[in-house]
Amino acid sequence: MADPITPVLTKRWLSPNSWRLSTYEQLEGYTAVKKALRKPQEQIVALIKDAGLRGRGGAGFPAGVKWSFMPPNEDKPHYLVINADEGEPGTCKDIPLMMADPHSLIEGCIIASYAMRAHHCFIYVRGEVLHCIRRLQAAVREAYDAGYLGKDILGSGFDLDIVVHAGAGAYICGEETALLDSLEGRRGQPRLKPPFPAAAGLYAKPTTVNNVETIATVPYIVNGGSDWFREMGTEKSPGPKIFSISGHVEKPGQYEAPLGTTLRELLELAGGMKDGIPLKFWTPGGSSTPMFTADHLDVPLDFEGAAEAGSMLGTTAIMVFNETVSVPWAVMKWTQFYEHESCGKCTPCREGTFWLAQVLERMVEGRGTEEDIDTMLDVCDNILGRSFCALGDGAVSPIESGIKYFRDEFLALCEDNKAKQSESALVGAQA
Structure with a gap:
């Protein structure tokens, strides 16, 4: 079994009223943003780079590098867009995160927006998950009332507005440029690149699109530091990760583990195969990643390990199928x-x-x-x-x-x- 870690991303999930601002503040909430707003923007970007945080939306692109693509000047508005569409079959990590701990995403948005000199942030949520949209909107209102959003946040001189936008249920809007078209009120279709969003994204202005889990990880890095973050996971894929496990297992659900954990270890956490029927095939990152078989039980589930074995880590949506499935x-x-x-x-x-x-x-x-x-x-x-x-x-x-x-x-x-x-x-x- 992988070295057990104290839960990081999911540590508040089982707390009573975990989605409330009061609970979040009792459990180190909004302490990272107070630190971040006292530092130069370049220092925050460098911290995320040093931590090696990679995008949790599927591609695994280094988040700090992506942030650094944003122009340092502010002659045009800058935008941060959060991809909370989560339409990949089998993926169920971002919605539970926003349901159980929405303020971790909001705090991450504030820090990331500050680092990239963005004063407007949009959270694009799948339209079908109305309960999640309502909870996120309530959390945003709480953050405004407490002074974490709006004008002159915590006396820092930094302004930020967050808009929660409901999509219309199109899988294609999980692709970042199709998402931007949808945000602008057009039919969601991918754009030709270049130009890339960092140069001409939302409303043709510099834009960074990040996944929910990526941004929700940022406050922990600011508080813990890059060395602490690198103690988890692997050298090239550091940090903890939420794995969505569904299908023929005894206890399907979300499991937090370090990157590099194997399916054999995750199956142990999930109670093993349902009814004891042997494993036949599985997906490491949703249906759009090449499937694995029972021979791949010990493949390290990080970006490099999955690729070397012939698949992709994707969104770590692990769908498990036993021998009864054609x-x-x-x-x-x-x-x-x-x-x-x-x-x-x-x-x-x-x-x-x-x-x-x-x-x-x-x-x-x-x-x-x-x-x-x-x-x-x-x-x-x-x-x-x-x-x-x-x-x-x-x-x-x-x-x-x-x-x-x-x-x-x-x-x-x-x-x-x-x-x-x-x-x-x-x-x-x-x-």
Whole structure:
């Protein structure tokens, strides 16, 4: 088992009324912002760089480096945008965090906005989670009333306004530039890059887009320091992480552990496989990351370890499937999701996901052929790296990895179809 750590990101979650300002302040809340506002902005950015905090939204880009892309002058308004869309299948970490401890996100927003000289922050939340939006709005009101938001915060001369914005339930708006289009009131579709958001983002002004968990981690780094943060996790992927574990486990839920923890260790925390049925396959970071098998139980779940094993850490949305689940069926369900959620802007994704879903549906219905497997791989090859954003790449991941590890299951469906055709032909000949 990994060295146990005192909970960091989740330490307040089980406290009574953990979402209230009074509870947050009793448990070291808003102490980091008081420290940060007394330091030069460049020093805060350097601290986040030294800590090695990497984006928790999937890509793992170093947060401090991203912050440093923001222009140092203030001749244009600067914006901080929080990506709280969390639409990746299997991902359930940001919404529980905002429900249980919304002030940690708000405090992180204040510190990050100050570091990047932004005076407006937008928190873009998935529209379906109305309960979460209401709780976050209530927390923002509490922060305004206590003087943590608004004009001249804590007498520092720094002003900040936070707006909680409800999305309309589009998966594509998890992509940062589509999110910005949605925030501006347009249909959520990815933008051509460059220009990147740091140069021309929201309203064509310098903008940084960060994930909820990334920003909620910032106050702990300010209080604890970069060396303390690096004591957890691995050298290149330091710090604690919230892992969402769902599927065939005894105790699904959110588990905080250091980056580099393995699935074997996480399964122990989650009570093991449900009903003792063995593990068959699993996703390390949601359905858009290539699947792993039981042979990957000891892969270190950090950005480097997952990549070396042939997948991605993603959002650490671990979906666990036992031996009762058909891989082609699961892959078909994921592909149907991507077909539905494609924004339609680019041809490879729009057309490719449609045809992949058609072929998979035919195979699962028992009408597939061996040629269909090669056809799907060919379509995947025409989508991968050629779509406007990462949705296309994510859509092909379960198909390519499913065929890689479980090709025999796809072939079995084709053999069943051959047998049915032979039987039908025999009956026809006898008739």
